Amino acid sequence: MTTESIEIRSVRPHEKQVLAKLIRHSYLDVAERFGLTTRNCSKHPSNCTESWIERDFDRGVSYFFACRQNEPAGCVALEMATDQLAYLERLAVLPAHRRMGLGESLAKHALGLAQAKGAENVSVGIIAAQEELKDWYLKMGFAEGDTKTFEHLPFMVTFMSYNFS
Numbered sequence: 001m002t003t004e005s006i007e008i009r010s011v012r013p014h015e016k017q018v019l020a021k022l023i024r025h026s027y028l029d030v031a032e033r034f035g036l037t038t039r040n041c042s043k044h045p046s047n048c049t050e051s052w053i054e055r056d057f058d059r060g061v062s063y064f065f066a067c068r069q070n071e072p073a074g075c076v077a078l079e080m081a082t083d084q085l086a087y088l089e090r091l092a093v094l095p096a097h098r099r100m101g102l103g104e105s106l107a108k109h110a111l112g113l114a115q116a117k118g119a120e121n122v123s124v125g126i127i128a129a130q131e132e133l134k135d136w137y138l139k140m141g142f143a144e145g146d147t148k149t150f151e152h153l154p155f156m157v158t159f160m161s162y163n164f165s
Contacts, residue, residue: 006102008109011063011075016053019063022072023048026092034127040154045090061089064109066102073097076106078113081123086114088124088162107140111162121163128156 011019023045031037031046038047056063056077066074074093080086088110093102114122126133128147137160138144145159 005068006073006105007067007070008064008105009067011065013054013057015065015072016050016057018072019065019075020048020050020053022065022075022094023090023092026074026094029095030127030130034129034155036154043152045092048090062113063090064106066093066106068097068100068102074102074106076110078110080114080117080119083118084120086110086117086119086122088114088122091124103136104140115164120165121161123159123161125157125159128158134158134160 024047027044027046027048031041031044036044036046041047053063056079059079061077061079063075063077065072066076074091074097076091077089078086079089088107091103091106091110093106111122123145124137124142126137128134134144140162142160142162145161147156147158149156
């Protein structure tokens with residue numbers, strides 16, 4: 001299927017409930033696959049709340065919906081960490097809309113925006129064991145970086161980066 005009928009637009013603050021629900025639902029299969037719960041990984045996107053979104057908006061994080069037939073089917077967030085570094089966050093596509101190009105469209109939208117804002121590099125962190133996602137980012141032009149363990153996470157994180165130079 002093509003991405004011709006996809007509209008990517010900014011998420012408005014009053015849509016935080018829809019956004020949080022979309023993120024939770026999109027990440028539920030990942031949480032189940034890796035045994036992530038509110039108890040062992042409270043900060044996983046499968047536990048996203050409206051207050052998370054509010055805090056993100058307050059920090060200047062930009063969210064975007066990918067809409068099919070005027071309904072949100074996916075989202076992505078972009079945070080400018082510094083003038084040269086951006087973070088791609090919460091890339092999510094509802095299960096019924098996967099493998100239709102929405103994730104790629106959202107990622108490319110975020111990359112284009114980061115570049116337009118002067119970023120030289122965009123970073124994303126993923127669950128290290130999620131090899132198919134790592135391969136997907138590699139095909140998009142990201143490079144694999146360090147893999148780290150964090151005390152508060154029950155999995156290792158691989159950092160990937162996209163360099164514009």
